[in-house]
Amino acid sequence: MRPQSRVLSRPLAAALCLLAGAALSHPVTVESCGRSLTFDAVPERAVVHDINMAEIMFALALQPRIVGVTGITGWYKTTPEFDAARGDIPELADKNPSLENILSADPDFLFAGWYYGMQPGGEVTPDTLAPFDIAVYELSESCIHLDKTRPDVSMETLYGDVRAIAAIFGVPDRAEALIAGWEARIAAARREAAEPLRVFLYDSGDDQPFTAGRYAMPTALIEAAGGRNVMDDVAMSWGRVGWEAVGERDPEFIIVLDYGEDGGAGLIAFLQAHPVMSTVTAVREGRFLALKYSEITPGPANIGAVEKLAAALAAHGG
Structure with missing residues (x-):
């Protein structure tokens, strides 16, 4: 019989959460995009979407509980380390999964997010999976798409x-050990x-x-590294802005996304030739850092x- 999850009233959920935390055992209650989810037992058959969420599961050594991943090879070039951690876990869909893809693995749990494998009103959501007794934990960064009153992002989000x-x-000690090391x-x-460098992230477009x-x-x-995102006043998660707005903020450093094709060189060349961006400090002084998708999600x-x-900012910021 698969473990059940249920949505509880907030007072009862909070009480159960305290009891579970004290006992360090199930039932356990967590918050997911404003929903209180209680698990009576550890999920036995998990599916996880996207490379960053898969790496969270792998870091917690949860591979024995994973029966499928989605959204990996259709978008990214994986590393030997990721492939070794994944082992023989099958990929159910190379990009966004369909309901059929998910159900094919007979899971009892899905780890995904809004616009990370799920879309509001789409085929795969907590509501569409509930009739199949599949509990869904939503990536916290993505909850802003459902609730505009969510707190600002921070390392605590991760x-x-x-x-x-x-x-x-059921492995809370693993999380605390990981987080202590990360901190x-x-x-x-x-x-x-005294004055953090102004940083802009350029994904595409x-x-x-x-x-x-x-x-x-x-x-x-960026804040954890000692900089400031020049778009931190824009009330959005990921999205599009105008080139003029970026130019007015005059970024002193630019992060470009390396999707595994050219190490971000094409994006840098585009910025160097752009009539607005070629005038900003970061481009004029050649201050760039390429990061991969898994590094910025x-x-x-x-x-x-x-x-x-942090090392790049220190080198360029004096």
């Missing part, structure tokens, strides 16, 4: 997801400066740049990204 997943699967690394790497706003994980990574690779960015 840590909260890691703690929640660890609690669901120590970030503290050691952080660039201290010619007519308008696709970038990270106030609620997207890169804002937290919530996951364990964020910590290495902060270390790289």
Whole structure:
């Protein structure tokens, strides 16, 4: 019989959460995009979407509980380390999964997010999976798409997801060990400066740049490294802005996305030839850092990204 999840009233959910935490055993209650989810037992057959969420599961050594991944090979080039961690776990869909893809693995749990494998009103959502007794934990960064009153993104956004997943699967000590190590690394790497460098993230886009706003994980990574996202006043997660708005903010450093084709060289060349961007400080002085998708979406690779960015800011910021 598969473990059940249920949605409880907030007072009862909070009480159960305290009891579960004290006993360090199930039932356990976690919050997911404002929903209180209680698990009577550890999920036995999990599906996880996207490379960053897969890496969270792998970092917690939960591969024995995973029966499928989705959204990996259709978009990304994986590393030997990722492939070794994945082992023989099958990929159910190379991009966004259909309901049929999910059901084919007979899962009891899905770890995904809004616009990370799920879309509001789409075929795969917590509501569409509930009739099949499939509990869904939503990536916290993505909850802004459902609730505009969510708190600003921070490193706690990542840590909260890691703690929640660890609690669901009965391994809270693994989460605390991971997070303690990550916090120590970030503290050691952080660039201290009276005036943080202005940083812009360029993902893609010619007519308008696709970038990270106030609620997207890169804002937290940039702040953790000692910089400031020039788009941290834009009330969005990931989205498009105008080139003129970027130019007015005159970024002093630019992160470009490396999707595994040319190490971000094409994006840098585009910025160097752009009539607006060629005039900003970062482009004029050649201040760029290429990061991979898994490094700028919530996951364990964020910590290495902060270390790289802090070192780059220190080198260019004096």
